[in-house]
Amino acid sequence: MCGIIGYAGERDVVPLLIEGLRKLEYRGYDSAGIAVVTKNGLEIRRAEGKLGNLEARLLTEPVSGNFGIGHTRWATHGKPSENNAHPHRDCSGRIVVIHNGIIENFIALKKRLADAGHTFRTDTDTEVVAHLVESHLAALGFVDAVRATLREIEGHYALVIIDADEPGTIVAARNGPPLVVGKGVGENIIASDVTPLLQYTRDIIYFEDGEYAVVTKDEVELFDRDDKPVAREPKRITWDAVMAEKEGYRHYMLKEIHEQPRAVRDTFTGRMFEESGEVFFNDLAMTPAEWSKIRRIHIVACGTSWHSGLVGKFLLEQASRIPVEVDYGSEYRYRDPIVDDTTLVIGVTQSGETADTIAGMQEAKAKGAKLLTICNAIGSAATRLAHGVIYTNAGPEIGVASTKAFTTQLTAFYLLSLYVRQLRGESKESIREAMHELATIPHKLEDVLEKEKEIEELAYKYSKAQDFLFLGRGLHYPIALEGALKLKEISYIHAEGYPAGEMKHGPIALIDENMPIVGIATKTSFYDKVVSNFQEARARDGKLIVICDEGDEAMRAMADDVIEVPHTIEALQPILTVVPMQLLAYYIALRRGCDVDQPRNLAKSVTVE
Secondary structure (H helix, E strand, O other): OOEEEEEEOOOOHHHHHHHHHHHHHOOOOOOOEEEEOOEEEEEEEEEEOOHHHHHHHHOOOOOOOOOEEEEEEEOOOOOOOOOOOOOOOOOOOOOEEEEEEEEEEHHHHHHHHHHHHOOOOOOOOOHHOOOHHHHHHHOOOHHHHHHHHHHHOEEEEEEEEOOOOOOOOOOEEEOOOOOOEEEEEEEEEEEOOOOOHHHOOOOOEEOOOOOEEEOOOOOOOEEOOOEEOOOOOOOOOOOOOOHHOOOOOHHHHHHHOEEEEEEEEHHHHOOEEEOOOOOOOOOOOOOOOHHHOOOOOEEOOHHHHHHHHHHHHHHHHHHHHOOOEEEHHHHHHHHHOOOOOOOOEEEOOOOOOOOOHHHHHHHHOOOOOHHHEEEOOOOHHHHHHEEEEOOOOOOOOOOOOOOOOHHHHHHHHHHHHHHHHHHHHOOOOHHHHHHHHHHHHHOOOOOOOOHHHHHHHHHHHOOOOOOEEEEEOOHHHHOOOOOOHHHHHHHHHOOEEEEEHHHHHHHHHOOOOOOOOEEOOOOOOOOOHHHHHHHHHHHOOOEEEEEEEEEHHHHHHHHHHEEEOOOOOHHHHHHHHHHHHHHHHHHHHHHHHOOOOOOOOOOOOOOOO
C-alpha cells in the first residue's frame, strides 16, 4: 500500500527519488519523505499530505547526493502526520528504514527495546525495525545486524534499510508486499513495482517471499530466508516507459479508459487464430486430460477483479458445465473451502500482489488445487504461485479506480471460456465465430468512447445526486456492481448495484424523484424482464438512465436518458456496457471537485491484509 524507492549510483538522487515517488503515489499519499546520504552526512526531509508538500519543503530545504531512499505512505499504524512519515530512524540517527506492510509483533518488540533504553518518537510499527537493527550493531556489522533483525520480526513487509555510516549499501527484504530491483550499469534501483524503473532499466529482479538483497551501485546479492545466496536472472520488461505517463490526458483514469481498445486487442492478439479456430496460451499448461479431472472451479478475487470473476462464472459455467463459485479473497481461506486436486482455482488480480487474493491462492494450492491466475503484472507473486498464467497485457494501470484492467480481465475470461470449449471438443467453426466477435470489440469500444461528450453532459445533469441505484440482469448484474463501485470510489456518492429482478425485494423503497437509476438493457434473453423492472422504477418517479443497444426506440421512449452502445453477442456485452459507467463516474467526480486518480482512503494495490 505504501510506495518505496531506493537508489545507489552516480546520478543526482533527489530528482530520481521524487520522480519515482510520483509514479508510486497511487500506492499511498498520506505523507512522503526521503533520506539522502550527502558528503556532510545523512539528511531527511518529510511532509504530511501529498508529494507536492514534500517538493515544496525541498525548495526551501534543498539536499543533494547520489545515494538515498524515498517513501510515500498509506497509513496503517499511526495517523497521517509528518512525525509518522517515513523514513524512520534509530536513537543514533544512523539507521534509516522505509517500510510497506505491517510488523505484527511490533508491540512486544517495542516494549523490549524501550525497557532496554531505546526512545521511540513515532506511533508507527516501522520504527521498531530501525531500533532492532541498532540493538545488534554493537556486536555485528550493518548487513548482519539487518539479518538478525529479519529473524525477529513477524508479519508482512517490504523493507529498505540504510546505514549512514555505510553509504552506498542498501539492504532490502520482502515477506508479502511486492519489491523489485532494477539492474543498471553502475547503478541499481529498488522499488515497490517496475513503473519508476522503466526510464532507467528494463532488467528487473523480483523478490520472492522471505528473500532479502544487499544492493550497491555495482552489485545485487540476493539471499533466501536461510541466508543462502540466490541466483536469479533479471526479467526483461517490454513496457515502454511512456505508457506510464498521462500522454496529455487530465488524469490517469481518463487515459486508461481511452486505452481500453488497445488493451483489449493486446490481450487477445497472438492467442486466438481465426483461420484455424484455435485458442493458444503460452503460459497456461492444461491438457484435455488434465481438464477432464476438474470437477469444480473457484474464482478468488477482490474489488473490481471480483466483479470480473462474476462475469467469468457465467462464461465458464456455460462453456464447461462445471459449477463455479466466486469468492472474495478476504473471506475465502477463512471458510475452510472444499478444495482438492479436482478443483481449479483462478486468482484474479491486476497487480499480482493483492494480499487477500494471494492468501486465498496459497490456501487452495496447499489443498492440492490446480492454480491459475489472470494477472497484469509479469513476475508478480500471483504469477509465481500459480501453475498457469493468463496475462492481461493492459500495461501499467496507475489510476486507483481500475478501468482497463477490468475490461482486459473480462477479455481473458472470454478467451479462457473459448479454450475450455476447445478442450471439450467443440467444433472449430463455432469457436471461430466466437473469436470473430471478440475481434470486433476494440472498434466497438472506440465507438463507445466517441460518446464521451454526451456522457459528460449527463454527468453535469446528475452530479448533485446523493444516491444512485445500478441495475442489471445476468451478465450485466456484475457490471451494475462495478458501475456502483466506480461511482463510490471516486465521487464519494452512495451507490448500490443490484440484480434488476431483486429491486422489488427491498431497494424499490428507496426510489423517488431524487434517485437516478442506471440500468443496462441490451438485447439479451433478459431484455423483456429488464424492461418490466425499469417500468416499476419509472412508476416511482425514479430518474432512469439506460445503457442500451443502438437504435432501441423503446428505451428512448421510456428512459429519461439513454447511452447507446454497439450490438455484440451477449457474452461480450459487459466489455462495452461498463465503459459508459466508467466515464459517467469520472465526469461526475470531476464535476464534484474530487481527486479522481487519488480518491481518499484508497490505494491502488492492497498488499497487506
